[in-house]
Amino acid sequence: MPANLPPEYYEVEKTLRQARSPEEKIAIMEKLLSIIPRHKGTEKLVALYRSKIAKLKEEIERRPAARKGQLFRIEKSGAGQVIVIGPPNSGKSSLIRALTGVEVEVADFPFTTRIAAPYMMPFEKIKIQLIDTPPITADFLESWLVEMIKMAEAVLLVLDASSPESSSWLEVILNRLKERKVELVPENVPIPPDRFPFLKRSLLVLNKIDLREASELQEELEILFNQLPEKIAVSSMSGAGKEELRRKIFHLLQIVRVYSKAPGKKPDLESPFILKKGSTILDLARVIHKDFAEKLNYARVWNKQGTISGLRVTRDYLLQDEDTVELHI
Ligand SMILES: Nc1nc2c(ncn2[C@@H]2O[C@H](COP(=O)(O)OP(=O)(O)O)[C@@H](O)[C@H]2O)c(=O)[nH]1
Ligand SMILES: [Mg+2]
Structure with a gap:
């Protein structure tokens, strides 16, 4: 074992022992690779993890097609990777289009977005990667999406502020994530390295505030849930709240x-x-x-x-x- 590995390395390395799926193992090893300082003494260790990751990827490839999932990970790019999740039709894709200026597939019917796709959001002199995803529902949360959430630095959970169903959607999504050991936490919560894949700094985005019906959700959430991540009200249609959201996304990345x-x-x-x-x-x-x-x-x-x-x-x-x-x- 080479000397001079930071304590964080050993913390994360411990979690490797509990990892079961190849996806989970890959996520942890990539985290390790991002921690290991690069010098002569660590070359072998870096090479070892790279070859292990390559083998695990082959293992995933050899799985029957149905279990493979469409797209398990997205190469990180820019200052940080933020995954945008939520129920069907809450405006995830529209929001990403509003923040990035890039054309994103948007439609009036659910499940338009079937696979995950990355977009770059400019913020002052840097760029932050936003990932559009398919909806999460009571009986639909694919494993590859969970793995992708675990890999991301932060989460935006988008809800439709004009829909009376949004608070039950929120409950469904938080429960589905909890079953997979993922918890959404506010921006200022310290996250120990060994909890990194499971505790995610998050923002709740209440979208569509341009609509007349969008007024009560904020208060309703306050009554129904305790300890939610910070909420921000926006409209991807009118652009209201957009600049504030951009800044909050930056702060979320710490x-x-x-x-x-x-x-x-x-x-x-x-x-x-x-x-x-x-x-x-x-x-x-x-x-x-x-x-x-x-x-x-x-x-x-x-x-x-x-x-x-x-x-x-x-x-x-x-x-x-x-x-x-x-x-x-
Ligand atoms: N009025 C209004 N409609 C919106 C807003 N954002 C999205 N929509 C509409 O909501 C529907 C679903 O949007 P989409 O971005 O495809 O949602 P996704 O399924 O979460 O990606 C589309 O008809 C959008 O035009 C908004 O801020 N205000
Ligand atoms: Mg979409």
């Missing part, structure tokens, strides 16, 4: 954007580095180049508010969203 700057030069404000909230100067150095991390001497930091300007800091300095950093080796 990431920070960090601009890098060479000494004596202007910062690169066009393409920030994306790091998990809680990351330090050293984490940033690792992402930029492994040599940087080893040779790093100190850094200078400027913050967005202008209250910190060129402050000299050490490698364990906690990065804030939209900090600008100059690394010195």
Whole structure:
């Protein structure tokens, strides 16, 4: 076992022992690959997981067609992957179209969206991946969709605010997910690494507020459920609430954007580095180049508010969203 693996690695690695389905194992191994720092000492471990994942994928391929599922995973892209789920016709596809500007198949009848499909949502200088999915119903939640929810960084659960059935839909969906050990939690809940596939930071999106009937759902949910994820009312038709939703999706990902700057030069404000909230100067150095991390001497930091300007800091300095950093080796 190579040295220098972060504690998170061992936490996640433990969950591998309980994983049964090849899909679940793949999800955990991909998580491990995202944690393992890349250097000479970890090359073998990385190769080992890659070959295991390849074998599991072959195993899935060899299954009878009916069990294979249409599309089990979607390659992550951008600053984070957010999966959009909900009952039939709540406006999942319309919402994604409103947020991304990309044509998405929308129709008046249920089950228009049969497979999952990725779209990119621009947010300021970054892009966030949104995944459109088929509806979840009382007797219809495919395994591959559960696996995909487990893989995503966050969940948007879209409900039709104008429909009197929406609160029972919510109950159905939360129960179906719970049966598969998945729980939707609010944005600020800390998620231990070993619970990562099962606890999902979520937002409840109450869509179609342009319709006259859409007024009581918010209060109804408050009475019927306790401890729901945060709710936001929007209309994918009129665009109401769209900008607020975009910002909330960004916050849901719990990431920070960090601009890098060479000494004596202007910062690169066009393409920030994306790091998990809680990351330090050293984490940033690792992402930029492994040599940087080893040779790093100190850094200078400027913050967005202008209250910190060129402050000299050490490698364990906690990065804030939209900090600008100059690394010195
Ligand atoms: N009035 C109104 N209708 C909407 C809104 N969003 C979606 N719809 C309609 O609801 C129906 C279902 O939308 P769709 O996006 O296909 O739902 P999905 O099955 O959840 O993907 C379509 O007829 C949409 O035009 C909205 O914000 N307001
Ligand atoms: Mg759809």
